[in-house]
Amino acid sequence: MNKHTAGHLAETFAGIYFLLKGYRILARNYITGRGTTAGEIDLIVCRGKTVVFVEVKQRADLSRAVYAISPEQQKRIRRAAAGFVARRRYLTDYDIRFDAFLLSSPWRFRHIKNAF
Helix, strand or coil, X not given: CCHHHHHHHHHHHHHHHHHHCCCEEEEEEEEECXXXXXXXXXXEEEECCEEEEEEEEEECCHHHHHCCCCHHHXXXXXXXXXXXXXXXXXXXXXXXXXXXXXXXXXXXXEEECCCC
């Protein structure tokens, strides 16, 4: 399985996980900006008055997945999240959270709330 297919499967698995936990999916693979300043958010979900921006990482083991979210990537995700909320004024009074969903073989996963 190539990286692209594995990443897509990981994001699909994460989406199902959040649906089963009672979240509503607002967007998948949300991209804002262009070039090196572009930000991508793998999954944007909502439950109650909380919007959660989720970074999905799949690696050989969970400890490697944790360290795969670099400070620069976190900055781009935050910038993309601000743009997402700004375009949807009804979300301005919602709480915002940044989570990580980590996946490794064989089907081990971990959801980290407030990851960054």
